[in-house]
Amino acid sequence: xxxxxxxxxxxxxxxxxxxxxxxxxxxxxxxxxxxxxxxxxxxxxxxxxxxxxxxxxxxxxxxxxxxxxxxxxxxxxxxxxxxxxxxxxxxxxxxxxxxxxxxxxxxxxxxxxxxxxxxxxxxxxxxxxxxxxxxxxxxxxxxxxxxxxxxxxxxxxxxxxxxxxxxxxxxxxxxxxxxxxxxxxxxxxxxxxxxxxxxxxxxxxxxxxxxxxxxxxxxxxxxxxxxxxxxxxxxxxxxxxxxxxxxxxxxxxxxxxxxxxxxxxxxxxxxxxxxxxxxxxxxxxxxxxxxxxxxxxxxxxxxxxxxxxxxxxxxxxxxxxxxxxxxxxxxxxxxxxxxxxxxxxxxxxxxxxxxxxxxxxxxxxxxxxxxxxxxxxxxxxxxxxxxxxxxxxxxxxxxxxxxxxxxxxxxxxxxxxxxxxxxxxxxxxxxxxxxxxxxxxxxxxxxxxxxxxxxxxxxxxxxxxxxxxxxxxxxxxxxxxxxxxxxxxxxxxxxxxxxxxxxxxxxxxxxxxxxxxxxxxxxxxxxxxxxxxxxxxxxxxxxxxxxxxxxx
Amino acid sequence: xxxxxxxxxxxxxxxxxxxxxxxxxxxxxxxxxxxxxxxxxxxxxxxxxxxxxxxxxxxxxxxxxxxxxxxxxxxxxxxxxxxxxxxxxxxx
Numbered sequence: 001x002x003x004x005x006x007x008x009x010x011x012x013x014x015x016x017x018x019x020x021x022x023x024x025x026x027x028x029x030x031x032x033x034x035x036x037x038x039x040x041x042x043x044x045x046x047x048x049x050x051x052x053x054x055x056x057x058x059x060x061x062x063x064x065x066x067x068x069x070x071x072x073x074x075x076x077x078x079x080x081x082x083x084x085x086x087x088x089x090x091x092x093x094x095x096x097x098x099x100x101x102x103x104x105x106x107x108x109x110x111x112x113x114x115x116x117x118x119x120x121x122x123x124x125x126x127x128x129x130x131x132x133x134x135x136x137x138x139x140x141x142x143x144x145x146x147x148x149x150x151x152x153x154x155x156x157x158x159x160x161x162x163x164x165x166x167x168x169x170x171x172x173x174x175x176x177x178x179x180x181x182x183x184x185x186x187x188x189x190x191x192x193x194x195x196x197x198x199x200x201x202x203x204x205x206x207x208x209x210x211x212x213x214x215x216x217x218x219x220x221x222x223x224x225x226x227x228x229x230x231x232x233x234x235x236x237x238x239x240x241x242x243x244x245x246x247x248x249x250x251x252x253x254x255x256x257x258x259x260x261x262x263x264x265x266x267x268x269x270x271x272x273x274x275x276x277x278x279x280x281x282x283x284x285x286x287x288x289x290x291x292x293x294x295x296x297x298x299x300x301x302x303x304x305x306x307x308x309x310x311x312x313x314x315x316x317x318x319x320x321x322x323x324x325x326x327x328x329x330x331x332x333x334x335x336x337x338x339x340x341x342x343x344x345x346x347x348x349x350x351x352x353x354x355x356x357x358x359x360x361x362x363x364x365x366x367x368x369x370x371x372x373x374x375x376x377x378x379x380x381x382x383x384x385x386x387x388x389x390x391x392x393x394x395x396x397x398x399x400x401x402x403x404x405x406x407x408x409x410x411x412x413x414x415x416x417x418x419x420x421x422x423x424x425x426x427x428x429x430x431x432x433x434x435x436x437x438x439x440x441x442x443x444x445x446x447x448x449x450x451x452x453x454x455x456x457x458x459x460x461x462x463x464x465x466x467x468x469x470x471x472x473x474x475x476x477x478x479x480x481x482x483x484x485x486x487x488x489x490x491x492x493x494x495x496x497x498x499x500x501x502x503x504x505x506x507x508x509x510x511x512x513x514x515x516x517x518x519x520x521x522x523x524x525x526x527x528x529x530x531x532x533x534x535x536x537x538x539x540x541x542x543x544x545x546x547x548x549x550x551x552x
Numbered sequence: 553x554x555x556x557x558x559x560x561x562x563x564x565x566x567x568x569x570x571x572x573x574x575x576x577x578x579x580x581x582x583x584x585x586x587x588x589x590x591x592x593x594x595x596x597x598x599x600x601x602x603x604x605x606x607x608x609x610x611x612x613x614x615x616x617x618x619x620x621x622x623x624x625x626x627x628x629x630x631x632x633x634x635x636x637x638x639x640x641x642x643x644x
Contacts, residue, residue, distance in 0.1 A: 218626045254634040305629055309637065321637035 017521040019422065034119035035522055040105035041420075042126050047093050047101065048489070050133060053140075054088035055485070057081045061461075062444075062478040065471045070461040078461040079146035080162070086149025088140075091171050092133050094405055095263060098270035099216075100129070100181060102412045103209045105420060107185055109513035109520060110203050112194025112529040117187040118180075125177040125184070132174025139163035139170065148459065150260070153241035153252040157233040164234060168227040175220045182216030185209055194512065196531035200291060203511055203535045207294045208273030211301035215262045215269075219305070223259035226252065250315055257308035265304040268368070268400055269297065271408025272339055275361045278411055279343050280536040281509045282358035283350025284543035287536045289342045296335035296342075303332040313384045322381055329379035336372050340365060351543035355507075356430040360411025363438045367403025371396055374449065389459075392452025395445045403441055410437070410488060417492060418502030422519045425495040429487065437484035443477025510537050556605055564605040571598045 017023075020037045024030070030038060061081050064072040073081065104122065108115050116122050139145055145167045147156040156164050189210050193202075230252065232238045239245025241252045280287045287293060309317060309325030343365055352358070374396040377383050387393065418424055447470040452458075456467045463471070505514040512529050513520075556564075575594050583590055604610040609620055 218623065222630065250637070251634075254637065255630075258630050258634075305626065306633065309633065312637075318637045318640040318643070320640040320643060321633075324633070324636055 017523065017526075019517070019519040020522045021421075021519050023522045032123070034115070034123050036104050036108050036116050036119065036122060037420075037520065037522075039122050039126055040101050040103075043096060043100040043104060043129070046126075046130060046133065047097055050088050050092035051485075053137070054085050054093055055482070057085035057088070059478070059482065061085065062475040064461050065463070066475050068463050068465045068468050068471075073461065075461055076146060079148075079459070080144035082459055083145045083148055083167075084140050087136060087145070087167060087171065089401075090149055090263070090267075091174055092129075092136060094267045094401055095178060096129060096174075096181075097267075097405070097409045098274060098412060099185070099209060099212055099266075100125075102205075102274065102409070102416060103185060103212075103270065104181075106205065106416065106513055107188055107209055108192070109419075109516065109524055110206055110511060111189065111192060111197055112512045112525065112531065113188065113192040114523050114525070116184045117191060118184050121180050122184055125180040128177030128180065129174050132170040132172070132177065135166050135170030135173060137170075139166035142166075150256060151227065151230060151252075152256075153230055153233070153249050154243070154247075157230045157240075157252075158242050158244075165231045168231050172224050172227050175224050178216045179220050182213035182220075185213040186217065189213075194529045194531055197512075200294070201531055201534045202294075204276035204287065204290070204293055204297070205270075205273035207297045208269045208276070211297050212266050212269045215266050215301055215304065219259045219262040219266075222255055223263075226255040226259065229255075250312065250317060253312050253315055253317075254308070257311045258305070261308040261311065262301075262304045264397075264400065265300055267405045268408075269300060271364060271368075271405040272297070274408040274412035274415070275343060275364050276339075277509075277511070278357045278361035278415055279346050279365075280538055281415075281507055282353045282355060282361070283347050284353075284538045284540045285346055285350040285536075286538060287342070288345035288348075289338075290534070290536070292338055293342050296338040299335035300332065300339075303328065303335065307332055307379075310379050310384070313381055314388045319381075326379055326381050330376065333372060333376055333379075340369055340372075349540060351540045351547065354431075356425075356427060356434055357411045357415035357507075359431060359434040359438075360407050360414065363434065364404055364407040364411065367399050367407060367438075367441065371399030371403055374399065387452050389457055390452035391448040391456050391458055394458050395448035395452060398445045398448075403445070407437070410434070413488075413492075415507070416513070417495070418506045419513055419518045419520070421496055421499070422502055422517075423495045423499030424502045424506060425488075425499055426491050429491050433484050433487035433491075436480060436487065440477050440480030440482075440484050444474050444481050445477070447471070447473045447477075510535060555611060556608065560605055564601050567601055568598055571601075 020035055023035070024033070030042065033039060033042075060073065061078065064070065064078060064081075070078065104116070107113075139162070143162050145160070145162040145164050147160045147162075147164060151164070151168065189202075189206060229238075229240045233240050233242060233245070233247070237245065239247045241247040241249050243249060276287060276293060307325055307329040309321055310329045313322050313326075374392070377387065378393065378396060414425065414430060451467055451470050451474075454467065456463055502518050504517050506518075507514075512525075512531070515529060516525050571594055575591065578587075578590050578594065603620065609616060
């Protein structure tokens with residue numbers, strides 16, 4: 001047996017300390033924990049609740065859109081539904097999902113550390129997140145907000161009814177949780193890597209979390225300032241965005257999108273990181289062009305800050321600025337394409353296994369590619385005029401957010417579930433749910449590309465009768481998608497008690513997190529690991545030979 | 553590196569209050585096209601004092617200077633690209 005094989009599937013020492021799950025059973029031990037793994041679980045439960053709140057709003061919208069008439073809810077309620085859906089999904093599910101759940105659980109484990117750099121700040125981040133969520137839920141329960149998740153002025157600052165300031169306060173507070181989490185990860189990755197774990201030996205997931213953290217720290221304060229200015233105008237009549245008071249409404253859009261476009265990369269980069277872990281593992285191959293993928297990750301983070309004006313092509317923004325933003329938006333597709341090509345090249349001549357996490361990873365690559373390519377349509381000034389504010393845009397960003405990010409999250413959740421809980425989920429049911437989600441997703445959102453191209457505007461409950469067939473397809477797809485989302489909730493919970501015991505490394509994966517027991521002890525490792533090689537030391541030929549021997 | 557003394561904090565605080573007074577005074581004097589420039593210069597001086605002394609960057613390792621520099625660079629990106637809109641609106 002070679003040294004490489006030994007390092008690819010290391011065996012943990014027998015446990016002498018309790019697992020992190022057994023280290024305290026009281027509610028207090030959970031609510032006051034500073035263990036990054038327990039905080040990850042707190043986030044997992046919280047964002048799942050928010051996902052179902054946002055999902056409930058989406059369900060109501062899709063039901064309303066079954067018929068062209070506004071016969072289920074009033075237009076005002078519909079406005080509130082899409083606002084709730086957007087705000088909750090963006091700020092309380094998508095942005096925190098992979099970084100705070102998988103990131104919190106895995107960053108210290110993957111770099112061979114005992115915890116993050118600032119464990120108490122980590123817990124404080126969760127409390128900030130929950131406090132922000134409480135404000136958001138308060139504003140929903142007490143009447144809602146109808147501005148859309150973008151809070152465009154002067155509507156939000158002057159004319160909108162509802163609890164705009166409470167909702168903005170919730171986002172403001174949760175934003176500080178994001179900043180603190182980002183800061184924590186940056187310091188952790190800089191300062192706490194195990195001996196021998198150089199930057200180019202880091203798993204790609206760490207590169208993506210690092211870049212995401214930089215974006216969180218650099219962009220989120222701008223959102224906080226922007227929402228504060230909007231609230232100042234709304235509450236005290238300070239003229240900043242309202243032209244009637246000497247303000248400029250486009251200033252709001254510039255500031256808002258300076259945060260919110262990079263926020264797209266906050267959402268998608270960690271998903272890319274998960275996929276970069278899954279594909280080498282389930283193709284049993286080294287990642288193709290590791291360094292290029294790492295550079296592409298950072299490049300996406302940087303370019304992501306330079307493209308926000310493509311959200312404003314028809315806003316009366318100067319056409320010359322539009323041209324600059326259009327060119328820069330095309331440029332950001334280059335590093336994204338590098339990633340897709342490198343994942344594909346990693347599959348080439350691999351020993352591919354179609355287990356559940358791999359199904360999600362492959363789904364991610366296909367759906368993200370469709371989402372990315374349709375983004376180029378929108379980056380094109382002339383085409384954007386035609387499809388702006390139509391269902392084409394809705395379909396495009398759902399292919400990125402749901403087809404990309406949610407697939408990445410679920411793939412990662414399945415991949416690391418045995419590490420998190422020590423149990424295996426039922427594989428067949430999990431595969432069924434992955435396929436259901438893929439099919440349901442496409443049936444929901446592909447018709448929306450056509451609807452948008454044909455001219456159906458977003459954000460209206462009433463539409464022209466000729467759009468009904470495609471809307472019925474979309475709603476049917478949404479119900480299949482919903483089944484696909486409920487299934488994992490059910491069988492993952494089931495597996496906590498009845499799932500087979502996973503063992504330390506059920507996927508025969510590389511990476512430091514697989515060298516410790518499942519679930520890991522509170523301190524993660526018995527001894528500080530020493531790293532002597534790069535990530536993804538897989539051998540496809542050996543894996544094939546092993547498979548053949550198994551079938552013989 | 554040495555931590556700042558209480559005296560340093562006190563002088564920084566006094567300097568900030570002095571700049572605040574200057575801001576108010578400048579608001580009452582019409583300097584024509586210089587109005588914005590003067591107000592921005594005073595703001596920049598106030599910000600620099602806070603970053604250097606209250607935030608301890610003056611006494612920090614070079615890596616923190618890099619991070620602070622990156623922050624200002626990013627602020628620059630925001631201002632320059634946003635100004636690309638405002639400056640070129642009249643060209644249409």
